[in-house]
Amino acid sequence: MEYKDYYKILEVDKKASKEEIKKQYKKLARKYHPDVNPGNKEAEEKFKAINEAHEVLSDDEKRQKYDSLGADWQRYQQTGGRTGGFDWAQYAQDANAGGGRYTYQTEEEGSDFSDFFSSIFGSMGGGGRRSSMRSKGQDYSAELTVFMEEAFHGVKKTFTLHDKSLRINIKPGVEDGQVIRLKGNGGPGRNGAEPGDLYITLRVPADPRFTRQGNDIYIDAQVPVYRAALGGDFFVDTLDGQLKLKIKPETKNGTLLRLKGKGFPVYNQPGQFGDLYVKVVLQLPEALTDKEKELFQQLAQLRNDK
Template sequence: MDYKDYYKVLGLDKSATTDQIKKAYRKLARQYHPDVNPNNAEAERKFKEINEAHEVLSDEEKRRKYDQLGADWQRYQQTAGGGRPGGGGFDWSQYGQPGGFGGYGQAGGGDPFGNTDFSDFFSSIFGGMEGDGRAGGHSARASAGQDYQAELELTLAEAYEGGPRTLTVNGKKLRINIQPGVEDGQTIRLRDQGASGRNGGPAGSLYITFRIAPDPRYTRTGADLTLDVPVSIYTALLGGQQVVETLSGPVKINVKPETQNGTRLRLRGKGFPIYKQPGQFGDLYLRLDLTLPQHLTNTEKELFRQLAQLRGEAA
């Protein structure tokens, strides 16, 4: 039975903090999640390995036992006959309950919690930690279920509107209500929507990360939006009104005479909803982009020449 380096699995060293362990786990779990890698046996193996590493390193007692075991692993291999404990006077009771390696009279006999996703290494080392403290005891303490990770893709308009959405996680359909104003990369937590707890323990959580597709019209900065608005040279020179399509509907703006190309206008409250602040919105910035007429007739060209002469410019 090979030793498993759980720190290496999560890309960490032994000095990693609880927060660093949690962040590394979430990142890797998203990367190798079966929903993201369907029919990929290697990704499934990595996902199980990542969950096993997190199960140990996120639990203070298991991590202490694991760190202690790491220093003794070479001695285990020498005294355990290549996989079974015994001989050499080595005290295995510090890792499990009496009655056998891990307290269950067997090495690699499977996880006593009924979770077959854990390796023989995990089951053999940590099986007895759930015992009731008596020789050969099988009473297990409650522990929380595994957390799930999922991603939900939205358009910019969908993130603006919010509302109900349905997604499938681990074969289970869930209906969630999205708050308007979510950002790309934002993660929310749904309690009790992860794996079932063990021995009466609470269910894990579901972490949903939003992925918002780029919009060809708008550039988003927090709750503010920027929109390029094409304006004809005639409206820019003489002034006038123009209709602009915003995410909340059409808005009529006034263009002042002799408006220059690149002029920026600000529409207060016409930007993106501010997350979890009902009725509060960012601003919409309009960048006016002057458009020149094309396919001029000879008469139109002559009129522009006359205008250039009146302005004292060569034509």
């Protein structure tokens, strides 16, 4: 029977911690999962070996027993296959021996655990039946478009993924590229294990009217030149409806007005907002009437007199 080097299969050192083993297992399992490699028999076998290695090395009792076997197996090989002090019987136990320390489900030949594993941690006996393993389902990923106004107010979205209809509640303040996790909405688990998760990357396209920088919003306000010169009230469109601004007399072109707390809502922090910055862009009058031209000429003469 061929010895399986579980440390080599998981690509970890023999002194690796349980956390290191868990992290490496997740990395390799995601890479070789059958759902990611449909029809790839080599990847499927690799996936089975990775899960088997994790089953052993993540369990303190199994790992200790396996490590002891490793030393004995090495002596066995050095003797050219003769006994050489190697007692295989102490390892080839039934799973229910010793008070039923290990309990496994079984399924027909072709399931996930190897004969090597079964010989050490429990012979299921007859018909080539092997131990069956549990593994969490594959994580899925998807992208979802959320427009600027939806990101500002929050929105409920319904979409279909893998023939499954999902409804997601998006809170106000989400950003482009933000990832939301929907637990249990990934691929099905194996042999009763929990399903994977769904990770949704939100895409918030740019809006021609507004520029967002963090939680602050920048907009341009086309202010008539006479309003900027004389001052007065001016209404500007925002993501939260029209807002009245007080324009001071002689406001210059390019002036940036800051409205505190009128920007984007801060994600997951109700009642907190960024700021709104309004840039004054002077708007010259067009299609002047004769009377308007006359008045502008009078103004020009007055200014020249000064």
